[in-house]
Amino acid sequence: MQTPVQKAIQHRSTANESKIQLLKQMMKNNMRSYGMVIALVLIMLLFQILTGGILLRPLNITNLILQNSYILVLAIGMMLVIITGHIDLSVGSVAAFVGALAGILMVQHHVPMFVTVLISLLLGALIGAWQGFWVAYVKIPAFIVTLAGMLLFRGFTMIILEGQSIAPFPKSFQNISSGFLPDLFHGQNLHIFTLVIGLIASILFIGSEIRKRNNQKQYGFTISPAAVFGAKLIVIVAIIMAFSYVLATYEGIPTILIILAMLIIAYSFVANKTVIGRHIYAIGGNEKAAQLSGIKTKRVTFWVFVNMGVLAALSGLIFAARLNAATPKAGNLFELDAIAACFIGGASAYGGVGTISGAIIGGLVMGVINNGMSLLGLGIDWQQAIKGLVLLVAVAFDIYNKNKAA
Numbered sequence: 001m002q003t004p005v006q007k008a009i010q011h012r013s014t015a016n017e018s019k020i021q022l023l024k025q026m027m028k029n030n031m032r033s034y035g036m037v038i039a040l041v042l043i044m045l046l047f048q049i050l051t052g053g054i055l056l057r058p059l060n061i062t063n064l065i066l067q068n069s070y071i072l073v074l075a076i077g078m079m080l081v082i083i084t085g086h087i088d089l090s091v092g093s094v095a096a097f098v099g100a101l102a103g104i105l106m107v108q109h110h111v112p113m114f115v116t117v118l119i120s121l122l123l124g125a126l127i128g129a130w131q132g133f134w135v136a137y138v139k140i141p142a143f144i145v146t147l148a149g150m151l152l153f154r155g156f157t158m159i160i161l162e163g164q165s166i167a168p169f170p171k172s173f174q175n176i177s178s179g180f181l182p183d184l185f186h187g188q189n190l191h192i193f194t195l196v197i198g199l200i201a202s203i204l205f206i207g208s209e210i211r212k213r214n215n216q217k218q219y220g221f222t223i224s225p226a227a228v229f230g231a232k233l234i235v236i237v238a239i240i241m242a243f244s245y246v247l248a249t250y251e252g253i254p255t256i257l258i259i260l261a262m263l264i265i266a267y268s269f270v271a272n273k274t275v276i277g278r279h280i281y282a283i284g285g286n287e288k289a290a291q292l293s294g295i296k297t298k299r300v301t302f303w304v305f306v307n308m309g310v311l312a313a314l315s316g317l318i319f320a321a322r323l324n325a326a327t328p329k330a331g332n333l334f335e336l337d338a339i340a341a342c343f344i345g346g347a348s349a350y351g352g353v354g355t356i357s358g359a360i361i362g363g364l365v366m367g368v369i370n371n372g373m374s375l376l377g378l379g380i381d382w383q384q385a386i387k388g389l390v391l392l393v394a395v396a397f398d399i400y401n402k403n404k405a406a
Contacts, residue, residue, distance in 0.1 A: 035397075036345060036361050043365060047372030054375055055368070058250035061243075066177065066322060068367035069256040070095070070315040072360055074338035075345070076267050077311035079359040080304050082342050083271075083284045085351030086135060086142035088308050090149030092334035094127050095316030096327075097153040102317055103166035103326025106173060113173045120313050127153070128309020129302070136301040150335070158328045167325035177321035179255040191252035198244025202237045209233060256318060263311075268356045280304065284352030340387065341366055344394040365390070 048055045074091050081088050098120045105111040105119065127149070134145045168174075185192035209229075216223050223229070247253055271277040279300050282290040291297045315334065320326050345362025347354035366387060373383045 036358065036365065040361055040365050040368065043368050043372070047368065047375070051372065051375045055372055056246070058246050060371070060375075061246050062250055062254060064364075064367055064371055065254055065257055065260075067371065068363060069177065069260060070318045070322070071334065071337045071341060071367070072260055072363045073263065073311055073315045073318060074334060075341040075359040075363045076263055076356055077308040078335075078338040079342045079345070079347055079354050079356060080267075080271070080280055081142075081308050082339070082347045083280055083351060083354045084301055084304050085284045085287065086301070086304075087146065087339065088131070088142065088305070088312075089146040089335050090127075090131065090153060091308065091312040091315070091338060092331035092336075093150045093153035093157065094124065094309060094312040094331075095319060095334055096157045096329075096331035097127075097160075098124055098313040098316035099320035099330050100157045100161050100166070100326045100328075102173075102320055103169070104160060106169055107166050107326075113170060116173075117317060120317055121310055124309040124311070124313025124316075125306050126309070127312070128306040131309070132302040132305030135305060136298040142305075157330075161326065161328050163328055165325045165327040169321060169324055174321050174324055175255060176259075177256050177318050180251040181253045181255065181258065183252060187248075189249075191248040191250075194248040194252040195241075195244050197253060198241050198248075201244075202240050205236065205240065206233055259318075264356060264360060271356055276300065276303075281352055286352075337366060338363075340391045343391060349395055349399070362394075 044055065054060055074095070078088060078091065101123060102116050102120050105116045106113060111119075131142075131145050131149050134140045135142045181193060181197075183191045183193045185196070187193075209232075213223055213229060224232075271280070279290070279295045282293070282295055283297050283300055287297055316331065319330055319334075323330070341363035342354060342359050343349065343362070344365050345354070345358030345360070347358065347362075369387060369390065370383060373386065
């Protein structure tokens with residue numbers, strides 16, 4: 001017969017074991033997402049050491065954001081395309097074509113910036129609709145349709161530019177990619193407004209996580225222990241505030257970072273909280289089953305490509321604004337960087353799996369590797385080879401996990 005003390009000790013031991021099992025299960029379920037975050041941190045620390053502390057300097061952090069913004073925009077749209085089980089090889093050429101058109105309208109014909117941006121995004125939607133029609137309704141494989149689109153729109157870009165670059169763009173347009181938010185508090189050596197935004201973002205994040213946890217508890221879902229949950233909040237808030245401080249010591253928050261944040265929030269909401277988001281995942285998981293369950297698979301696929309066209313157009317505008325020129329070679333290999341970002345960030349080669357945050361993490365991994373190797377003076381040949389190896393390892397890891405779970 002056990003004494004009350006022995007029962008209490010056994011009860012506590014059982015509770016601790018169940019907590020450990022819960023943590024193990026959570027880590028197993030989220031291995032890919034956690035693994036890529038850890039990999040990103042380790043890669044940043046590695047290049048921070050190898051570059052003698054240059055990588056994480058405020059100027060270089062800002063450059064990382066500006067240099068990779070157009071790839072991250074493409075990765076958001078590409079993730080939805082990949083989740084549906086398709087691929088889009090044309091996005092780089094579409095970005096170049098839209099940037100060329102923007103240059104002709106703004107520089108040569110002096111069309112107002114707002115009107116030009118509107119026309120460019122509409123053109124991107126029309127291009128996406130053109131390709132989506134062939135994929136969704138004619139059932140031509142997306143690989144073939146978008147390969148044709150890659151060649152077609154690259155050719156159109158060279159035709160309308162006649163092999164020449166068009167520059168410079170108006171300053172207001174350049175600010176899309178290279179501008180910064182003004183400091184409303186007029187700080188001297190520190191951008192106070194950036195710190196305020198970081199604090200607001202931290203508060204909103206904490207509120208969102210607490211609300212999500214309470215909802216999970218209310219519906220009887222398994223939740224992480226309070227200590228783990230608290231530690232997660234502390235770590236992420238510390239990262240947000242540290243990032244805000246680094247930006248505040250330079251010029252503050254780049255305009256493009258606000259655009260990216262809005263896209264990430266909006267598309268994460270659509271993917272996770274809306275009917276269309278669930279339909280996209282269902283089509284990628286099993287298109288036949290989705291169709292039999294009443295999902296209009298053709299329509300959803302069509303609009304996924306329309307969305308990709310709009311984001312490709314936005315990416316082209318951002319790149320043209322950063323380069324301050326429309327060039328025939330713009331957008332070269334953008335599609336491969338965006339696809340790599342998605343697969344590194346957790347998308348499955350079989351469709352039906354992936355997150356918007358994963359695409360962003362994958363894009364940052366590629367961006368940090370590019371930036372770090374450039375700081376070390378490695379040539380483009382080695383950069384391409386290493387990026388190829390990283391992509392192969394990421395997809396192999398995904399297939400290994402899928403086979404292990406089967």
